[in-house]
Amino acid sequence: MYNENIIQIFKNPNNVGVLQGHNAQGTTTNEATNEIIRIYLLVENGKVVESKFKTFGGVSCIALCSTACEIIKGMDLDKIENIDVLDFARVLGQLPEDSGQVIAQIRQTLSIAVADYYKRLAKEQNNK
Amino acid sequence: MNRIYLDNAATTPISSEVLNEMMPYLTTNYGNPSAVHAFGRETKHALDIARERIAKGIGCDPSEIYFTSGATEANNWVLYGIANANKDKGRHIITSKIEHPSVLNMCKRLEEEGFRVTYLDVDSQGFVRLDQLIHHLDSDTVLVSIMTANNEVGTIQNLQAIANIVGEKGITFHTDATQAIGAINFNVHEMGIDALSLSGHKINGPKGVGALYVKKGIKIAPFMLGGEQEYGLRAGTSNVAGIVGLGKAVEIATRDIVTNNKKIRQLRDYFIAQINKNIDMCYLNGHPIQRLSNNVNISFGMVDGESLMMMLDLNGIMVSTGSACSVGSVKLSPVLTAMGLSKDLVKGAVRFTLSKTTTKEELDIVVTQLVKIVQKLRQISPIAKSQVGTL
Known part of the structure; x- marks a missing residue:
């Protein structure tokens, strides 16, 4: 069901926890599975410098969230919500059965984080 | 790494006592029990012993035991068979929301075929709501199927109370006892249980074999069609080694x-x-x-x-x-x-x-x-x- 790459990342996920100094975050709940994903971003000059995650989810959720945080590092903020199945498959190989819905949830979470970033930015500029 | 197995509700290993009983029927005693020659008679005798052991284990007559491929088939069959054989009397079935999928999915099939099914709620500890059971029993009800003990949370139903409520109305009561054999004592005749499903591999017996008890006099239609095995109600060459193992497993589980x-x-x-x-x-x-x-x-x-x-x-x-x-x-x-x-x-x-x-x-x-x-x-x-x- 899970390949060795998935298992290894699940055992020792990277990028776990609250990202200190983050300037964006998104949280989503999948109503069908009740899996919760929260992603924190640190954005500088329009690029993601660092990201971390927390999740209430299964093996796929933990492995894919950890991988997503790796994939988006260094990417333009406006492009991160477009990461797709192929991006994950390139890193992990064959993906688990439920990966489609987890990746969709990750993209939705990133989209909310991006919106949160621009909201914070606008608020900051208004305060100046 | 030493392994620790704590998934015994999913399946159990075959015990050596059971395997020893089965071995001759996997090797030298390979006769078809439907055959009239000596090989056939020997294996037919082995089936008779297994039937007696199971009957003794749950308190019924050996002639009321039918061998199946497992509890899923037993559950499928009892619902399909009793509903269809008694549809001139009524088309209403009562079960609960926490039954095994082999019960719930057959209930869905029966609904598609025009039967009416009531799914009883359970309380926070997993007990079937008896007030709802009493409320929903009516003159159209032909079968009530409630599991003895739940496979996930282990709650043991108030089986005697359920059997009494259903029995008073003269309605057939089936229980899926897959998880409960060897855990609680059964005397189906005394308890007023009309049908019961059980499985081999949950009690240190082999996989792919189970049994259905149906009280004498209860009408049940066949589910598997073919030869005249199991009194003409369950066709297919008997899984002799499996049945021998099942019989021994039930004997041990109830003995110990x-x-x-x-x-x-x-x-x-x-x-x-x-x-x-x-x-x-x-x-x-x-x-x-x-x-x-x-x-x-x-x-x-x-x-x-x-x-x-x-x-x-x-x-x-x-x-x-x-x-x-x-x-x-x-x-x-x-x-x-x-x-x-x-x-x-x-x-x-x-x-x-x-x-x-x-x-x-x-x-x-x-x-x-x-x-x-x-x-x-x-x-x-x-x-x-x-x-x-x-x-």
């Missing part, structure tokens, strides 16, 4: 019921106490006492059950989330949902099922691992302590 249950219950209660002592935000699902002696189903707050199960597996400890039949499915457990648990606690549930060979030392290792893994997963969790049980 007191000693096994006493030992396993003590270990179960020790295990629950150790978990509660060492890990906070743990909630035992099901009734604390009126439960299968080998079942421990616990929701760990803030923790995803599948992740916990997999982490345990990577440390050589085998448990399950939900029922084994739902692996690969991301749907929340219908049983825990019907019991009214919040979604986060449904997702945080893990089932540990012990056996007569489980040791205290093994359970201590599991608790040690649980402490570490739960702590690790809680660090990943976005759920706050104050949110546990509310999501």
Whole structure:
């Protein structure tokens, strides 16, 4: 069901926890599975410098969230919500059965984080 | 890495006593029991002995036992067979929301075929609502099917009360006893149980074999069509070795019921106490006492059950989330949902099922691992302590 790459990342996920100094975050709940994903971003000059995650989810959720945080590092903020199945498959190989819905949830979470970033930015500029 | 197996509600190993009885029928005694020659007569005799052992184990006549490919077939057959053979009397069936999929999916099929099915609610401990049962029994009801003990949470139903309520109305009562053979004593005639399903591999017998008891006089249509095996009601060449193993497994399970249950219950209660002592935000699902002696189903707050199960597996400890039949499915457990648990606690549930060979030392290792893994997963969790049980 899970390949060795998935298992290894699940055992020792990277990028776990609250990202200190983050300037964006998104949280989503999948109503069908009740899996919760929260992603924190640190954005500088329009690029993601660092990201971390927390999740209430299964093996796929933990492995894919950890991988997503790796994939988006260094990417333009406006492009991160477009990461797709192929991006994950390139890193992990064959993906688990439920990966489609987890990746969709990750993209939705990133989209909310991006919106949160621009909201914070606008608020900051208004305060100046 | 030494493995610790705590998934005995999913399946159990074949005991040596059972295997020894089966071996001749896998090797030298290969006759078809339907054949009239000596080889056939020998294997037919072996089937008769198995039928007698099972009948003795549950308190019925051997002629009331029909062999099947397992409890799923027994459950499918009893619902389909009794509903169809009695549809001139009525087209209403009552079951509960926490039955095994082999009952629930056949009920869905029967609904598609024009039968009416009522799915009874359960309370927070998994007991079927008897007030609803009384309310829904009517002159159109031909069958009530309620499992003896739930495979996920282990709650043992008030079976005698259910049998009395249904029996008073003259309606047929079936119970799926797959998890309960060897855990509670049955005397189906005295208890007023009209039909009962059981399986071999849950009680240290072989996989792929089970039995259905149907009380004499109850009309049931055949499910498998073909030859005249099983009194013309269940066609197909008999799985002789499997049936011999099933008979022996039932004999042993019912013979050793007191000693096994006493030992396993003590270990179960020790295990629950150790978990509660060492890990906070743990909630035992099901009734604390009126439960299968080998079942421990616990929701760990803030923790995803599948992740916990997999982490345990990577440390050589085998448990399950939900029922084994739902692996690969991301749907929340219908049983825990019907019991009214919040979604986060449904997702945080893990089932540990012990056996007569489980040791205290093994359970201590599991608790040690649980402490570490739960702590690790809680660090990943976005759920706050104050949110546990509310999501």
